[in-house]
Amino acid sequence: MTSRVVVRLKSSLDRSYTVTVRAGLLKELPGILARTWKGRRLFVITDANVRRLYGSPLLQALTALGSDALLLDFPAGERSKNADVVFSLHSAILDQGIGRDSVILALGGGVVGDVAGFVAATILRGVKYVQVPTTLLAQVDSSVGGKVGIDHAAGKNLIGSFHQPSAVFIDPLVLRTLPAAEFRSGLAEVVKIAAALDKPFFGRIERERKKILALHPGALSALILRAVALKSRVVAEDEFETGLRKILNLGHTIGHALEAASGYSMRHGEAVAAGMASELHIAVMMGLLKPRDKERIVGLLKALKLRSRLPALRDRQRFSAALALDKKSERGAPKFVLLRGIGHAVIGVEVPTPFIAEAVGVAR
Numbered sequence: 001m002t003s004r005v006v007v008r009l010k011s012s013l014d015r016s017y018t019v020t021v022r023a024g025l026l027k028e029l030p031g032i033l034a035r036t037w038k039g040r041r042l043f044v045i046t047d048a049n050v051r052r053l054y055g056s057p058l059l060q061a062l063t064a065l066g067s068d069a070l071l072l073d074f075p076a077g078e079r080s081k082n083a084d085v086v087f088s089l090h091s092a093i094l095d096q097g098i099g100r101d102s103v104i105l106a107l108g109g110g111v112v113g114d115v116a117g118f119v120a121a122t123i124l125r126g127v128k129y130v131q132v133p134t135t136l137l138a139q140v141d142s143s144v145g146g147k148v149g150i151d152h153a154a155g156k157n158l159i160g161s162f163h164q165p166s167a168v169f170i171d172p173l174v175l176r177t178l179p180a181a182e183f184r185s186g187l188a189e190v191v192k193i194a195a196a197l198d199k200p201f202f203g204r205i206e207r208e209r210k211k212i213l214a215l216h217p218g219a220l221s222a223l224i225l226r227a228v229a230l231k232s233r234v235v236a237e238d239e240f241e242t243g244l245r246k247i248l249n250l251g252h253t254i255g256h257a258l259e260a261a262s263g264y265s266m267r268h269g270e271a272v273a274a275g276m277a278s279e280l281h282i283a284v285m286m287g288l289l290k291p292r293d294k295e296r297i298v299g300l301l302k303a304l305k306l307r308s309r310l311p312a313l314r315d316r317q318r319f320s321a322a323l324a325l326d327k328k329s330e331r332g333a334p335k336f337v338l339l340r341g342i343g344h345a346v347i348g349v350e351v352p353t354p355f356i357a358e359a360v361g362v363a364r
């Protein structure tokens with residue numbers, strides 16, 4: 001007699017979703033939401049800054065259209081990406097009354113998206129959620145792909161889940177109120193994805209850099225749309241990051257260690273730009289990348305006013321420990337994503353320690 005039961009899960013559920021990018025979309029959003037989620041309770045989660053700029057007007061418009069919408073917020077910034085904030089949102093939502101058909105809307109940057117997405121993934125074992133990203137980083141990167149979660153004292157993004165949104169609405173015009181340093185942080189992720197996957201896109205960013213920095217709506221919409229298309233292709237292929245999705249970690253192995261060494265005072269994109277520059281140096285040392293290609297990428301980072309070298313390391317020990325502990329590492333040896341050329345990244349490259357030391361020392 002066998003004692004085995006096979007639980008045959010049918011994944012007939014289509015979890016595909018649409019990302020809409022359009023200048024002025026935020027104005028149309030109340031109407032779209034009221035139509036799409038008619039009769040369902042909508043919890044808009046945002047941070048204190050975005051609440052003032054866009055959250056309160058959105059709630060007013062939704063209420064005027066007869067939507068059953070509620071607005072919740074928490075203090076802005078990475079420090080809110082913690083379990084206390086998540087539990088207090090759970091409590092507020094449970095207090096106000098949530099049903100299985102309720103919908104959560106994440107209105108804000110990557111912090112809001114990660115926190116609200118995690119709340120949506122966990123409350124009642126998961127309800128639907130919609131992303132309305134308002135930073136460039138969230139628009140080109142974090143709002144698509146379904147990674148949600150919070151930080152832990154032991155490190156960033158250590159607690160979380162995969163929970164794909166039901167829709168993503170992107171309005172490039174909201175970037176007009178975004179501080180310049182936050183905008184540049186998002187540009188680092190755009191350069192990353194172009195350098196890793198799409199040489200013609202990389203060339204277009206080079207040509208359109210002035211328009212991009214001037215927040216030209218057409219140039220920005222095209223930039224966001226292409227970045228999202230590239231990311232969605234990768235996510236569709238490898239939702240749970242068992243292979244190809246690791247390609248999005250270009251610049252992140254050293255970048256994450258830099259963030260940790262700065263005590264997370266450094267912006268994510270800033271760290272990614274500096275991390276990318278030193279990983280380019282490693283790729284050249286390893287004979288993978290032509291110096292000419294490295295110079296071209298460094299040139300674009302500079303033209304976009306991004307970091308192209310490592311800052312002085314405040315805490316070298318924490319940097320090395322973070323590098324060894326990097327999530328992508330196996331048995332203490334960090335695995336890198338390195339470039340063979342512009343638009344051509346390779347994953348899982350083991351880099352000999354002297355090369356890392358050289359890149360960190362020399363580029364400093």
Ligand SMILES: NC(=O)c1ccc[n+]([C@@H]2O[C@H](COP(=O)([O-])OP(=O)(O)OC[C@H]3O[C@@H](n4cnc5c(N)ncnc54)[C@H](O)[C@@H]3O)[C@@H](O)[C@H]2O)c1
Pocket residue numbers: 047048049050053076077078081108109110111112114134135136137138141142143144145146147148156157174175176177178179182185268
């Ligand atoms: N889930 C993922 O796949 C993924 C990917 C990359 C990064 N992330 C996470 O994203 C987070 C960083 O996101 P971020 O850079 O958007 O930071 P953020 O969410 O902290 O936003 C940055 C600042 O901009 C403000 N802001 C947002 N939109 C604004 C607007 N339109 N006008 C004026 N101010 C505005 C916010 O209040 C905040 O002060 C990190 O926690 C990172 O781990 C997640």
Ligand SMILES: [Zn+2]
Pocket residue numbers: 141189252268272
């Ligand atoms: Zn990133």
